[in-house]
Amino acid sequence: MRSFEQAQKDVKTLRQRPGNDDMLALYAFYKQATEGDVHGDRPGMFDLVGRAKFDAWNGIKGMSREDAEQSYVKKVERLLDADED
Numbered sequence: 001m002r003s004f005e006q007a008q009k010d011v012k013t014l015r016q017r018p019g020n021d022d023m024l025a026l027y028a029f030y031k032q033a034t035e036g037d038v039h040g041d042r043p044g045m046f047d048l049v050g051r052a053k054f055d056a057w058n059g060i061k062g063m064s065r066e067d068a069e070q071s072y073v074k075k076v077e078r079l080l081d082a083d084e085d
Helices: 004-013 020-035 047-060 065-084
Strands: none
Touching: 004 020, 004 065, 020 047, 020 065
8 A cells, every 4th residue: 555645646646537526525635634624714605615625624633643644545545546547
């Protein structure tokens, strides 16, 4: 299995940008692994992107750093496999 650091590098090699759901999952796993549980206020209703990111991160609140890193790596591996097809 790739390391968390290697997965961060590898995701940048994708030929096609992942869909929004995959991007939000990557964001949430990365933030949980590097900063822990979400903090701060939920962005206002006019900040759609910020709100989606906050909600994705908040959705995995309580996940351990190790689990978040592993989930990030697995998501990157699936994206890389799909990118080869």
